[in-house]
Amino acid sequence: MILIKDLTKMYGRKFCAVKNVSLHIKEGSLTGLVGPNGSGKTTIINSILGVVNASEGTVRLKNHLNTSRTFKRHVAYVPDDLLLPEVLTGHEYLKFKASMYELDVSTKEDRCQSLSRLYSMEQALHEPIETYSHGMKKKTQLMAAFMLSSRFLILDEPFRGLDVEAAMITKKMLHSYKSKGNAILLSTHDLLAAETFCDQVAILVKGTKVADDSVLKLKMLYGARTLEEVFLKASNLQERSREYDQIISNL
Numbered sequence: 447m448i449l450i451k452d453l454t455k456m457y458g459r460k461f462c463a464v465k466n467v468s469l470h471i472k473e474g475s476l477t478g479l480v481g482p483n484g485s486g487k488t489t490i491i492n493s494i495l496g497v498v499n500a501s502e503g504t505v506r507l508k509n510h511l512n513t514s515r516t517f518k519r520h521v522a523y524v525p526d527d528l529l530l531p532e533v534l535t536g537h538e539y540l541k542f543k544a545s546m547y548e549l550d551v552s553t554k555e556d557r558c559q560s561l562s563r564l565y566s567m568e569q570a571l572h573e574p575i576e577t578y579s580h581g582m583k584k585k586t587q588l589m590a591a592f593m594l595s596s597r598f599l600i601l602d603e604p605f606r607g608l609d610v611e612a613a614m615i616t617k618k619m620l621h622s623y624k625s626k627g628n629a630i631l632l633s634t635h636d637l638l639a640a641e642t643f644c645d646q647v648a649i650l651v652k653g654t655k656v657a658d659d660s661v662l663k664l665k666m667l668y669g670a671r672t673l674e675e676v677f678l679k680a681s682n683l684q685e686r687s688r689e690y691d692q693i694i695s696n697l
């Protein structure tokens with residue numbers, strides 16, 4: 447469904463942040479994108495969204511290139527940062543987002559009502575965003591994404607800042623979203639969460655994709671018991687992990 451082909455992003459002439467990354471995210475599946483800090487996850491997401499121009503490679507949703515209007519209409523994004531128009535109320539923000547995606551008014555109102563009930567945000571949505579807590583801002587961004595009629599959802603650390611109930615609701619929403627044949631790309635450092643609900647995990651190291659498979663196959667491939675262990679082996683961090691165990695025990 448989503449085909450990322452030979453994506454490369456250079457910053458300046460010499461620094462290659464993403465090298466020749468290809469990824470196929472199938473219909474009805476959730477792909478996790480994991481990698482150490484600075485490995486290129488955000489650069490890949492920004493390239494998919496067209497926020498940065500890829501130096502080489504293509505991104506397609508079915509036949510539609512990411513530069514096309516159809517692609518943009520069908521992609522929803524939940525960023526990790528909480529940059530929101532603080533002077534608007536949550537409801538005004540959701541209305542604005544719906545109009546950008548040309549969602550019709552009755553669909554928007556129905557979904558907005560259901561989502562605000564789901565995330566216990568009925569009252570808060572009428573208050574300015576500047577009065578929201580961290581978790582409430584995150585819920586607003588998730589609601590904005592789930593409200594749209596998208597086919598592909600990109601999430602960057604979606605659970606950060608959510609309380610237990612909101613995280614559980616979000617997991618159920620992700621299951622429901624993909625069960626309708628949609629695709630999800632989820633960037634996270636939370637390998638425990640990734641292990642439990644990613645259908646496929648792509649591991650990035652210094653801009654290069656070093657592995658990409660189901661959690662079960664990755665564990666077999668690396669002779670690992672957990673995704674965390676796979677990650678340490680795939681990123682060549684095992685030596686370092688022994689070193690910090692020693693430092694900690696000597697403290």
Ligand SMILES: Nc1ncnc2c1ncn2[C@@H]1O[C@H](COP(=O)(O)OP(=O)(O)OP(=O)(O)O)[C@@H](O)[C@H]1O
Binds near residue numbers: 482488490
């Ligand atoms: N605008 C930029 N100009 C130059 N280098 C950049 C720019 N944006 C990112 N980089 C570099 O590209 C590399 C990949 O960064 P990116 O933000 O994609 O990593 P990441 O995997 O998302 O990291 P993190 O887990 O810390 O969020 C890093 O070395 C970063 O310093």
